[in-house]
Every structure is written in structure tokens, then in C-alpha cells.
Amino acid sequence: MPDAWHDDDELWKHLAPVLFDRRRWEKAETEVQLLLALVDQSTGAAVLDLPCGQGRHALELARLGFRVTGVDRTESYLQEARRRADANGLRIEWVTADMREFRRPEAFELIINMFTSFGYFQDADDDRLVAENFLRSLKPGGRLVMEMMGRENLAAGFQAHDWHELDDGGFLLEERAIVDHWRGLRNRWILLRGGERHEYEFTLRHYSAGQLIDLLEGAGFDDVTAFGNLEGDPYDEHARRLVVVATR
Ligand SMILES: C[S@@+](CC[C@H](N)C(=O)[O-])C[C@H]1O[C@@H](n2cnc3c(N)ncnc32)[C@H](O)[C@@H]1O
Numbered sequence: 221m222p223d224a225w226h227d228d229d230e231l232w233k234h235l236a237p238v239l240f241d242r243r244r245w246e247k248a249e250t251e252v253q254l255l256l257a258l259v260d261q262s263t264g265a266a267v268l269d270l271p272c273g274q275g276r277h278a279l280e281l282a283r284l285g286f287r288v289t290g291v292d293r294t295e296s297y298l299q300e301a302r303r304r305a306d307a308n309g310l311r312i313e314w315v316t317a318d319m320r321e322f323r324r325p326e327a328f329e330l331i332i333n334m335f336t337s338f339g340y341f342q343d344a345d346d347d348r349l350v351a352e353n354f355l356r357s358l359k360p361g362g363r364l365v366m367e368m369m370g371r372e373n374l375a376a377g378f379q380a381h382d383w384h385e386l387d388d389g390g391f392l393l394e395e396r397a398i399v400d401h402w403r404g405l406r407n408r409w410i411l412l413r414g415g416e417r418h419e420y421e422f423t424l425r426h427y428s429a430g431q432l433i434d435l436l437e438g439a440g441f442d443d444v445t446a447f448g449n450l451e452g453d454p455y456d457e458h459a460r461r462l463v464v465v466a467t468r
Pocket of ligand 1: 226270271292319333335337
């Protein structure tokens with residue numbers, strides 16, 4: 221077993237049907253349209269989707285004519301992404317890499333970090349390192365879009381227990397606990413599928429809007445703005461997600 225939950229291939233393999241169910245795939249097209257409108261990005265630009273998972277957004281961006289690079293640490297996700305790209309005749313560069321290490325100086329006009337893909341590392345300095353990698357990989361004037369469950373969103377709708385029925389008839393049982401004075405959210409996920417039971421525990425750092433803005437400005441980003449969704453609504457008491465746009 222790896223030391224850190226996010227380095228565990230088996231965890232990501234078992235979570236795939238939860239993270240990338242039919243509803244999530246269906247949402248990707250609209251999410252891409254909204255985020256492109258939010259940053260007013262014209263087609264043809266070089267875009268980095270990091271981490272890209274199974275390529276929900278990368279595939280859609282390529283369909284729209286962007287030059288897309290999808291980076292993720294989970295090889296099995298990239299295999300599925302590759303399969304879908306080939307099946308649809310889409311050319312996308314897929315790279316297996318850790319977000320703490322992937323950096324390609326001044327290569328991209330747009331970087332997207334979607335679906336709470338930030339705040340995984342035990343050491344907060346690693347989050348800052350990822351932000352610096354994003355900055356360095358952007359061309360001057362390039363934009364970063366991050367979309368996640370912010371700390372305020374979590375507090376506003378906090379549920380200690382939750383369950384979901386999966387597409388394949390399995391179930392996910394979730395237990396949440398605030399740890400370390402809100403520095404972390406500890407999740408216990410029990411997955412019941414096909415007569416098997418898998419249990420995982422992982423702790424995430426859910427950023428407040430102010431903290432994330434400070435972190436990105438500290439990394440060197442300008443014009444850092446928070447929104448309550450990809451439509452660009454304000455990050456106020458009605459917000460259910462945290463979306464941050466930042467410019468190099
Ligand atoms: C919640 S998923 C989101 C994937 C994608 N952005 C989407 O919206 O479908 C989080 C992703 O982070 C990837 N991941 C976790 N730790 C990582 C790391 N250190 N470096 C790169 N990718 C990582 C996982 O493999 C997984 O695909």
C-alpha cells in the first residue's frame with residue numbers, strides 16, 4: 221500500500237465508476253462550454269487538462285478544435301481516455317505524470333483543474349508547488365480555471381453521512397468528518413458492488429475562496445477571481461461550488 225491515499229492505484233480503479241458515471245460524462249459538454257465562455261477563450265488554443273481523469277473535458281475540448289494535453293497519474297484512466305479519443309478520431313496528447321512534477325514552460329493558453337482535483341497532498345507546500353507549475357506552464361496572459369467543492373460550500377450543505385446508488389446497481393456509502401479545525405475533511409467511503417466491499421479513507425484540504433486566492437496570488441497569478449459556479453455567478457451564500465479564474 222502506498223503511504224498516501226492519492227498514490228493508490230487500486231483506490232482510483234475502484235472509484236472510477238463513482239467518479240465517472242454516466243451523469244458526470246453527460247455534464248462535461250456543458251461544463252466545457254461554460255468555462256470557455258467564462259474566460260472568453262477562442263478555439264484552437266493549447267489547453268492543459270490537469271488532472272484529466274478519463275478525459276471528460278479533454279475529449280470535449282478536442283472536439284471543439286483545441287489542441288489538448290491531458291495529464292493524470294492514473295494510467296488506467298489514461299488508457300480509457302485514449303480508447304475514447306481513438307474511437308472518436310480525436311488527437312490528444314496524454315501524459316502520465318504527477319501534478320507536483322508536470323511543468324511545461326509557457327506552453328498553454330488555458331489550464332483547467334476540474335472536479336475538486338486540488339488539495340490532495342498532506343503537505344500544503346505541495347499544493348503551492350502545483351500552483352507554481354500551473355503558472356509556469358501558462359503563456360503570459362494565459363488563464364487557469366479551477367472548479368471544486370470550496371470550504372464554504374461544504375459548510376453550507378454539510379452532511380456527515382450520505383449514500384448513492386451507482387449506475388451498475390452498486391452503492392457508495394460516505395461518511396465525512398471535519399478534522400484539524402477545518403484544515404481537512406476526512407472521508408470514509410464504503411463501496412458495495414457485485415458482492416464485494418471496498419473501504420477507503422482519505423483526507424482532503426478544501427480551500428476557502430480567500431485561501432485559494434491568496435495561494436494563487438502568492439504563486440504569482442494576477443486577477444484572481446472567485447465565482448459560485450461556471451456560469452460566473454457570485455461566490456456568495458448561494459454558491460454550491462468554488463470556481464476560480466486566474467491570469468498569468
Ligand atoms: C476527481 S478526479 C477528476 C478528474 C477530472 N478532472 C474530471 O473532472 O473528470 C481526480 C483525478 O486526480 C488524479 N490525481 C490524483 N493525484 C494526482 C497526482 N498527484 N498527480 C496527477 N493526477 C492526480 C486522479 O487520478 C484522478 O483522475
